[in-house]
Amino acid sequence: MPLARREDDLNLQTGKMFGSQSMAAPLKRVLMRRAGSAMHGADRETWHYGPGFDAERAAKQHQALAELVAASGASIEWLDDAQDGLADSVFTHDPSLMTDHGALILSMGKALRRTEPSLHEAAYSRMGVPILGRVEEPGTVEGGDCVWVDAKTLAIGRGVRTNQHGIQQVANLLSPLGIEVYGYDLPLWHGEDACLHLMSVISPLADDLALVYAPLLPAAFYQMLKARGIKLVEGDAEEFHLSHGLSLNVLPTAPRKVIAVAGFPKTRAAMEAAGCTVETFEADALCIACEGGPTCLTRPVLRQ
Numbered sequence: 001m002p003l004a005r006r007e008d009d010l011n012l013q014t015g016k017m018f019g020s021q022s023m024a025a026p027l028k029r030v031l032m033r034r035a036g037s038a039m040h041g042a043d044r045e046t047w048h049y050g051p052g053f054d055a056e057r058a059a060k061q062h063q064a065l066a067e068l069v070a071a072s073g074a075s076i077e078w079l080d081d082a083q084d085g086l087a088d089s090v091f092t093h094d095p096s097l098m099t100d101h102g103a104l105i106l107s108m109g110k111a112l113r114r115t116e117p118s119l120h121e122a123a124y125s126r127m128g129v130p131i132l133g134r135v136e137e138p139g140t141v142e143g144g145d146c147v148w149v150d151a152k153t154l155a156i157g158r159g160v161r162t163n164q165h166g167i168q169q170v171a172n173l174l175s176p177l178g179i180e181v182y183g184y185d186l187p188l189w190h191g192e193d194a195c196l197h198l199m200s201v202i203s204p205l206a207d208d209l210a211l212v213y214a215p216l217l218p219a220a221f222y223q224m225l226k227a228r229g230i231k232l233v234e235g236d237a238e239e240f241h242l243s244h245g246l247s248l249n250v251l252p253t254a255p256r257k258v259i260a261v262a263g264f265p266k267t268r269a270a271m272e273a274a275g276c277t278v279e280t281f282e283a284d285a286l287c288i289a290c291e292g293g294p295t296c297l298t299r300p301v302l303r304q
Ligand SMILES: NC(=[NH2+])NCCC[C@H](N)C(=O)O
Pocket: 088, 091, 093, 094, 110, 113, 143, 144, 145, 194, 195, 197, 199, 200, 290, 291, 292, 293, 295, 296
């Protein structure tokens, strides 16, 4: 029996438990890690966190995000909760990527995060999610650099966190599945220690709609989005700068239903004018201080 038929039969029997080659299809299952333990005692300078970082408030803000995610109908799978000093492991978007055929275990560009992919691999093995492949050193790819433009097209930002070796490995793993992988150069922006991912400058809101900060988008990526008829909503420039880019980091729980960081009314109004429903949570201590927003704090396992 062809593989696709066998998978369909299995899904009918068991209910689909993983798979996602879309950025905005309804979120059904997601991997997260509690901030209370992981960020406990984190040293601001070591992690490149801003002066607003406060581990206790970050934990509360993370809890508020988890409540919004759960209320959207997604079930949350928690990574092992431990005070292992891996403060950035709360940003579960980055160490792995989901496909309809299983998870890709990635390889981190930020040295302090190198061991995080093994936490994801352990969680997937517990959850029964197959591993499609692994990115190996010297290749690096972080999930925040990966954007599904559609189910057959993956865009990857090449920058401080993701290199050409890594992009080539992902292309080798995905091209037998009929998926095209495109690499796009990112600017250096605030330097090698700061976090600028491809997802820092775009948040898909639906299959045909995305929130962008166009001045920092790779030009060829911008042209691809336009050529594919994806409508672009411009995030307000001042709010983008004030928030260190977090005003743009928006998590869709379904097409045009999103969770955003509170405090950026112009960006919110632009999304609402494009037909989106926007929920927000306070995230100064967790997101703005630590360079990662609601998309970064979630690794979708099943979107359908
Ligand atoms: N997907 C993301 N944008 N993740 C943000 C990660 C933030 C984290 N502090 C880091 O520097 O790695």
